[in-house]
Amino acid sequence: MxxxxxxxxxxxxxxxPSHYFALMKPRVxxxxxxxxxxxxxxxxxxxxxxxxxxxxIAIAVGAGASGALNMWYDADxxxxxSRTTSRPVPAGNVTAGQSLNFGIVLSALSVxxxxxxxxWVAGGLLAFxxxxxxxxxxxxxxxxxxxNIVIGGAAGAFPPMIGWACVTGTIGIEGIVLFxxxxxxxxxxxxxxxxxxxRDYDDAHVPMMPNVVGEKSTRNQMLAYxxxxxxxxxxPYFLGFAGPLFGIIGGAxxxxxxxxxxxxxxxxxxxxxxxxxxxxxxxxxAYLFAIFGFLMVDAIVFRVTGSYLLSSWMVI
Amino acid sequence: MDVxxxxxxxGESVELNDQxxxxxxxxxxAIGLCLFALVAVFYTATIVKFGPRLMDRPIISLDTK
Numbered sequence: 001m002x003x004x005x006x007x008x009x010x011x012x013x014x015x016x017p018s019h020y021f022a023l024m025k026p027r028v029x030x031x032x033x034x035x036x037x038x039x040x041x042x043x044x045x046x047x048x049x050x051x052x053x054x055x056x057i058a059i060a061v062g063a064g065a066s067g068a069l070n071m072w073y074d075a076d077x078x079x080x081x082s083r084t085t086s087r088p089v090p091a092g093n094v095t096a097g098q099s100l101n102f103g104i105v106l107s108a109l110s111v112x113x114x115x116x117x118x119x120w121v122a123g124g125l126l127a128f129x130x131x132x133x134x135x136x137x138x139x140x141x142x143x144x145x146x147x148n149i150v151i152g153g154a155a156g157a158f159p160p161m162i163g164w165a166c167v168t169g170t171i172g173i174e175g176i177v178l179f180x181x182x183x184x185x186x187x188x189x190x191x192x193x194x195x196x197x198x199r200d201y202d203d204a205h206v207p208m209m210p211n212v213v214g215e216k217s218t219r220n221q222m223l224a225y226x227x228x229x230x231x232x233x234x235x236p237y238f239l240g241f242a243g244p245l246f247g248i249i250g251g252a253x254x255x256x257x258x259x260x261x262x263x264x265x266x267x268x269x270x271x272x273x274x275x276x277x278x279x280x281x282x283x284x285x286a287y288l289f290a291i292f293g294f295l296m297v298d299a300i301v302f303r304v305t306g307s308y309l310l311s312s313w314m315v316i
Numbered sequence: 317m318d319v320x321x322x323x324x325x326x327g328e329s330v331e332l333n334d335q336x337x338x339x340x341x342x343x344x345x346a347i348g349l350c351l352f353a354l355v356a357v358f359y360t361a362t363i364v365k366f367g368p369r370l371m372d373r374p375i376i377s378l379d380t381k
Contacts, residue, residue: 012332014339017346050364054357109354117361 019093020102023071024064031288032063032159038292039163039178041299042241047167055118055166059159062110062126066155068103069134072096074142077204083197103134114166122165129158143205146212153186154179160292177235181291184229188222188261189284195219195264196274219265226261230254233291243308246298250291257287 036059040052047055071078071089079090088094094102107130115123137152145151160178165171187209194201194208195215201208209218233254237247260280267276302308332340363370 012330012336012340013343014335016339016342020343020346048364051361054361113354113357117358117365 013095013098015088015094015098019088020068022088023068023094023099023102024061024106025067025070026064028067028156029060029063032156033060034289035178035182035292036060036159036163038296038299039160039175040166041163041296041303042160042174042178042236043164043167044241045167051118052166055114055122055163058110058114058118059126059162061106062114062130063159065103065106065110066130066133068099068106069130070138072099072103073134073138075099077143077206080204081197081200083200114162118166119169121169121171122162125158125162125165125171129155129162132158143207146207146209148207149190149209150187153183153190156186157182174236174239174241177232177239181229181232181235182288184225184232185257185284185288187225188229188257189281189288191218191222192264192277192281192284195269195277215269219268222261223258223265226258230258233257236295242295242298243302243311245310246294246308248310249294253287253291257283260284 033056036056040047040055071087074084075089075096078084078087084090089096089099107127111123111127111130114126133152133155137148137155141148141152157179160182161171161175164175164178168175191209194210195218198208198210202211209221230251231254234247234251236242236250237244242250260276260283263276264280298308
């Protein structure tokens, strides 16, 4: 019996399902589900509700797969940054190899499920999204260019486009606009975080914009992206897949975003507590939930009543 | 040799401690549930995709000519 005590220190996994679930970045997944559902509802045409639910789950699992692949590859830098040390791999709950296997299995299952049960345009887009996030962003851009999150942000911008493709079987200008909203939103959102977590990224040798080109240039670029985002926020109305009330609310949200970024630009880091940056970061998350949330509400109203919110008033 | 719980067999097996055993059991249950869900999804989706056509076929031939 004494032998058993000697062998206790083996490499048998202590990983529990909750650790594997954490590999899927549940918080990111929540945003992915939210925007994908918005794209799915806003798209013209109908879809069997059961297949729609399967589609959303497949997209979520695909996003989770790319999260797991990211945690496999980034285990070394995750161990250095305070924000990420508690992730399952650096915390020692799951090995990097297990994370890789988990990511590959989930990628295959999610893409096959979406392709076989919904359509292959959506399945192909999901496969491309996983590839883009895991290979283009995580393996290549993240550690080599300060444009990392600009281009990598595309991966996070695909879900509403995939949702749209699930219903229509095509990509279309509308899907591209939904993509563009998140794509243009990403740099100011992330750089607001980077401005106050700069030292972290420095420690991990990740070239974020503020560390490479300086805070001034970063703030200028954030302002430029926000100027682009303001009209984009109302674009779904002008393209006809959302109603006038969405146009008003979307436009207002876009202008508010611009205002918060303007404050960051104007104060230019003179406030040591970086309150403007933190406020912008907080607002940016609220912005995304609000704009896609309202797109969803407007789409549901359209599906139930046949017209968008406020559109009957506009006719009168 | 006894292969009972907590015993070493021929010095080659590893005895799991409680934590390891619990983690493995939870992983097994999770994998089982996921596989079951996947089968259920594909089974139901197949029926959904067939739609009413699933019933739209003669069970016996009525052609008496």
